[in-house]
Amino acid sequence: MTDLQFQETDPFAPIHYVYDVEEIICSRRTRYQHLLVFRSRYFGRVLVLDGVVQLTERDEHFYHEMLTQVVLHAHPDPADVLIIGGGDGGSLREVLKHQSVKRVQMVELDRGVIEASREFLPTLSTGFADPRAHVLETKGEEFLAGTSDRFDLVIMDSTDPVGPAANLFTDECLAAAGSVLKDDGMFVAQTESLHFHADFVREVQRKLARFFKIADLCTVPLSTYGGNWWTISIGSKVHDPREPRRQCTVATKYYAEDVHRQAFLAPSLRRKLIEG
């Protein structure tokens, strides 16, 4: 243990974790936010944006695999994928594991995050070199409103939707996400903790039920996000997201077919959540 510590300043969580810091790797301002990468003994490299931990090398796969692999396996043949946010590259890496995927459009507002990831987080940023990956530097809501492309999956990998990314969860934005999806497409987003933000999750589920035939959510246990019981909300036009439609043949550490089946919120809990 060194004496140096980092404490989160997340204004959206009622708990703040403290990390030991072995080494500060990078601390800089991007065009939109402050970006910090440090190394901690247990967690490895840690990416922090505006004082909030975004990922650690130790546990990022729980988040990135569950955000992406559940819908990737619930869809019979995902070829065109849109990622909104996700500048660290973790979601892109997961999506590109699938041979069926022909093209991934990433829309990330802050190029500074991508640059820092390529520089300091090599296990996350492998996908940027893949010819199937295309990066656009713009706001997610603007891209959704303007594009004529159609996707099998829309993956919303944003910063806190109860904070800076609130614009991505308006009626307009969710309706637009629905309209850029193909007829059997699926939408997925990280939607905070059930412990701390059940009201937000409820609101998202209710909205998704209006814009998609099926609204549902799975959860994933995360050690480093305040609240820990993390929700991944899904809107689907046709396919039941609870049902894996393809065998898992890609390399994963946490995701597996049985994990997929047990990850969804128990039906009675989901009913109580949306009833409020």
Place this chain on the structure above:
Amino acid sequence: MTADIDRLLQAARARPATEKTPVLLMDKASIKARYEGFRACFGRARVYYAVKSNPHPAIITLLHGLGCDFEVSSLGELRRLLDMGIAPPRITVGNPVKAPELVRLAGSSGIDFTAFDSDAEIEKLVALAPGTRVGVRLNVPNDGSEWPLTKKFGVEADRAVELLVRAGQRGLVPEGIFFHVGSQCTLAGTWAKAIEKSWSVWQRAAERGVRLRQLNVGGGFPATYLRPVPSVAEIAAVIHQSVAAFFPPDVEISVSPGRGLVAEAGILAASVMARAARDSEQWLYLDVGVFNGLMEAVGGIKYRIIPSRGGPTRQWVLSGPTCDSFDVISNEVELPDLEVGDRVYFTSAGAYTTAYASEFDGFPIPEIRFLE
């Protein structure tokens, strides 16, 4: 009596004499066969099981596994289905007058389609579940129904058209028509009349700019009690013929059988609790009556009643066990000279029996058991 009911009766008679009564013996194979009958007769049409007729979880699970969809009327039914993990797109709310809590949960869980028949219901939906897809409940003749449903729900054609237009103006999605020819409807031609009436609403709505897609031809499919009834296939043929005569080929038809799916799959076994001579009448008291299972006996359903022993028959007043004088199953039933403890079987008792039952006067609701 149909062969299937006869088979169930044999199975019921073979149960151990020690089995506690009253008990409702249900047969899954029979429900499966009935569902497959509907499936075969109605092709691509959606089949919604009217959960109210028998909401036992094992029946719901069985039908869910077979691909059946579900029609609910209340918050309690909807909660039950959601808690069992049934996906909201497989559920419709057929009740045109819904509790606000039901509207809210249906809207926020993503239920596809619901019925309405009043301005107040439109406003409720607008406030609590904006953008919901709705169908108007049309009043239709209930000729041949032994349990008519007219008056309570449904509006006449003029009003139906106005309501559809209004629903659209208020931001709902007017999408179809629901009708119900009455429960236990024994005249297939009644569906033909209802479909013709629906077509007039459909056309007039189109003239007003409301393009409909769905027609729910309800339940009403009869079960065999004492008299022979038209089969599902016969009724389906009439429905298909009428729909084809009027409607465009892309109309989405759905049916909502309850009784038609589960009634014949159930045998209610009861025991003689007491007997007495009163004036000139012979009274037979069973451990099941109108409060704990046979409510429909007072409303028009005449059950086939099979005694466990033979012999010369006489006329009995068949009574339930409670102290209420309303608790009489039948004033004139021909049965042999039964003794206390003898079994009596009611056939086609799988629907609207235990679902209606109360524990009035401390007499238990029949337990449901499944014949294997």
